[in-house]
Amino acid sequence: MRLENKTALITGAASGIGRETALLFAREGANVVCVDINDAAGQETVQMIQDDGGQVIYVHADISNAADCQNMVQAAEDSFGQLNILFNNAGIMHSADDDAINTEEDVWDLTMAINVKGVYLGCKYGIPALRRAGGGSIINTASFVALVGAATPQLAYTSSKGAVLSMTRELAVIHARENIRVNALCPGPLRTELLMKFLNTEAKKQRRLVHVPMGRFGEAKEMAYAALYLASDESSYVTGTEFMVDGGITAAYVTPE
Ligand code: NAD
DSSP states (O other): OTTTTOEEEEETTTSHHHHHHHHHHHHTTOEEEEEESOHHHHHHHHHHHHHTTOEEEEEEOOTTOHHHHHHHHHHHHHHHSOOOEEEEOOOOOOTTOOOTTTOOHHHHHHHHIIIIIHHHHHHHHHHHHHHHTTOEEEEEEOOGGGTSOOSSOOHHHHHHHHHHHHHHHHHHHHHGGGTEEEEEEEEOSBSSHHHHHHSOSHHHHHHHHTTOTTOSOBOHHHHHHHHHHHHSGGGTTOOSOEEEESTTGGGOSSOOO
8 A cells, every 4th residue: 555654634625636535545545634615525525435444534624714724734633643645635716717807806816815825824734744744745736727828718716826836846945855745736627526617518618628639638536646646655756846637738739630
């Protein structure tokens, strides 16, 4: 098993990438702390892990709230004695996110509060815990949209993921000599609720797929396997990266018919 004797905290564990990663990490021997604001779905993830024989707890936390973030890290240490892996994965893509003219300030602020401040707060309270454990791995979920522009606007979301990438890079440099690695996972377009709600017609879905060389949406499970590599000691010399798992979208100029 690749994560034996490690404790992993995963935000956004009630759905999509977070849920699949929680299931996989538990199967690989980790104690898992599932964090979300959707308690019913979060408890479902917990049940799935328990049915599988895994060690898991659920903690309600809004990652844009400092006290909640402090509490989720505390819960990890109280329950399992230490924290080794911090997966800052929760994020939102607001349905009213648009271009600069049409994106309202409240949409911008909410997106930044969750997607950027949430990662910072996770690190603010998580890094001291990783230090106490002698080091660890932080994975921040960014997105391919941080690297390429799209004509279908989602300005707040794209900007927030750019911030996640630069935050990741700097944290990686700051903490490199403390045995704390910090990497960004950059998923391509995935067949999860988050994107399917945004691309809510077949035409919009096909419009996006034109740009993916593989010609399909990615699966949350495919992100979980990438996160597993970054979380495990197999990636011991990897820090500060933008790990693209995107079906080739950021490599493409023209895609096959
Ligand atoms: P999802 O909507 O399936 O899951 C996100 C989870 O985060 C949900 O369970 C939600 O309740 C939780 N969440 C939202 N706000 C929260 C908050 N304030 N505090 C705690 N939890 C909160 O989405 P997903 O596709 O699994 O996305 C996970 C991450 O991957 C996000 O950061 C997203 O931006 C990123 N991403 C997704 C795609 C995609 O195509 N789906 C592509 C690139 C990046």
